[in-house]
Amino acid sequence: MSAGTAEEISALLDREVRADYAYMYPPRQAYGRIEPHALTEAVTRSLEAARGPLNLYLHFPFCEQICGFCNLFSVASSDDDLIDAYIAALLKELAGYADMLRGLPLDTVYLGGGTPSVMSPAQLATVLDGVSEQLGTDLQQVPEVAMEVSPSTVEPAKFREFRRLGINRVNLGFQSLEDAELSGIGRAYASDIPYKALDIVAETGFRNVCVDLIYGLPGQDHAAWRRSVDKVIELGPDTVCAYALTLRPRTGFAGQGYLSVSGPDQYAKYDYADERLRQEGYRRQTHVRWARGEDGGYRQKANHWALQPIVGIGAGARGYLWECDYRNGYSVRHRMRGLRQYLDAVSEHGHGRTDGYLMTPDERRRKALVLALIDLDLDWYAGILGGAPEEHFGPYLDVLEDLALLERSPGTLRLTDRGVRHRDVLVQGFFSPEVRRRLASFDYDE
Numbered sequence: 001m002s003a004g005t006a007e008e009i010s011a012l013l014d015r016e017v018r019a020d021y022a023y024m025y026p027p028r029q030a031y032g033r034i035e036p037h038a039l040t041e042a043v044t045r046s047l048e049a050a051r052g053p054l055n056l057y058l059h060f061p062f063c064e065q066i067c068g069f070c071n072l073f074s075v076a077s078s079d080d081d082l083i084d085a086y087i088a089a090l091l092k093e094l095a096g097y098a099d100m101l102r103g104l105p106l107d108t109v110y111l112g113g114g115t116p117s118v119m120s121p122a123q124l125a126t127v128l129d130g131v132s133e134q135l136g137t138d139l140q141q142v143p144e145v146a147m148e149v150s151p152s153t154v155e156p157a158k159f160r161e162f163r164r165l166g167i168n169r170v171n172l173g174f175q176s177l178e179d180a181e182l183s184g185i186g187r188a189y190a191s192d193i194p195y196k197a198l199d200i201v202a203e204t205g206f207r208n209v210c211v212d213l214i215y216g217l218p219g220q221d222h223a224a225w226r227r228s229v230d231k232v233i234e235l236g237p238d239t240v241c242a243y244a245l246t247l248r249p250r251t252g253f254a255g256q257g258y259l260s261v262s263g264p265d266q267y268a269k270y271d272y273a274d275e276r277l278r279q280e281g282y283r284r285q286t287h288v289r290w291a292r293g294e295d296g297g298y299r300q301k302a303n304h305w306a307l308q309p310i311v312g313i314g315a316g317a318r319g320y321l322w323e324c325d326y327r328n329g330y331s332v333r334h335r336m337r338g339l340r341q342y343l344d345a346v347s348e349h350g351h352g353r354t355d356g357y358l359m360t361p362d363e364r365r366r367k368a369l370v371l372a373l374i375d376l377d378l379d380w381y382a383g384i385l386g387g388a389p390e391e392h393f394g395p396y397l398d399v400l401e402d403l404a405l406l407e408r409s410p411g412t413l414r415l416t417d418r419g420v421r422h423r424d425v426l427v428q429g430f431f432s433p434e435v436r437r438r439l440a441s442f443d444y445d446e
Helices: 006-014 036-049 080-101 121-135 156-164 179-185 192-203 222-235 263-279 299-305 335-349 361-372 378-385 390-402 417-421 423-430 433-441
Strands: 054-060 106-113 144-149 169-175 208-215 239-244 289-291 310-313 318-320 324-328 353-358 375-377 406-409 412-415
Touching: 006 390, 006 423, 036 080, 036 324, 036 353, 054 080, 054 121, 054 299, 080 121, 080 310, 080 335, 106 121, 106 299, 121 156, 144 299, 156 192, 169 179, 169 192, 179 222, 192 208, 208 222, 208 263, 222 239, 222 263, 239 263, 263 289, 263 417, 299 310, 299 361, 310 324, 361 375, 361 378, 361 390, 361 423, 375 378, 390 406, 390 423, 417 423
Parallel strands: 054 106, 054 310, 106 144, 144 169, 169 208, 208 239
Antiparallel strands: 239 289, 310 318, 318 324, 324 353, 375 412, 406 412
């Protein structure tokens, strides 16, 4: 969708049209091959000019199984020899960035996946010790060192050791608390396991625990969704993320013929989660995340949306820098082959970068609006980008304001409640012509 008229936007919203969750800009589907030297130069210039804070993303693709919705890079393996080889490659890749990163203040480390919690404490210690040594950083002093966790991997002794090693935040991928839905996505455990996992991570001293849920799963009716939301509220984690299901080719759901989700149903499920969570004292941070208490939230995501540098390491990882976004190659069609290709690339070149997007001043302005419009600080915008959003996007911002989707106050542009509800549709009006062209031609044949 390009920036539209008030009539066009109203028609989309009246039909309850949904769009993909825009958690990055440009979307990865807009990435393309860049001449390797040019991409390396863009990465180098970005990091040499960085003054911090710095954010590190480490991707661990290993999983017990591939869930039906998964279109991220993961492999169904917990082979220790393969994991050890992968850790060695990951630390070798990090070493290629270390000279540029050493000395920068490290604000977050995020271990994503995949399921990084399949690692043993000894394997995790190798990773974190390597990060500390290469970057000259005491991870115990880093504000957020987070890990994505499958409930089935949570054991008291193991997670006590994870906490001792410096992990202070965990993302528990519940997705659902309904037995039928867990079975439907491929989880080989019953709904009591997430409860036990939450108890264990709380008892072992984790400062910030986040629970993820997905709405729109096959067969999920409104009553089942309400039960999952209500149960999570009763459990009381610091942070709750509720994501609309994104359907992609080459996933298990696509192979089962599950190819579309009703927009009105999805919005109704969002409405229930938003209302109930806010009633119970959670503050809405974005349209997918609610937090309470001093420790709630997702610091690396907030930093990313504030255009801070994210250095991505590992197969399938993405980095978000001032002059470029980059991606380390992966494949959803040929997962193990993609992993082997990453190991070979690091062995040969010292990194896994395969494609990306070179950023321009115009694209950076668009990125700021796409990611930060939920609550955009105009002084922040002027300080890092110069000028004001109205200079480049004035007519579209006026349309959003006229439709009561956006409100202006001194120093701030902020989406209204209705604007937040439709945020993923509205921000597409800031996509550049080049990004829209690339998205239209992307075929998911990866």
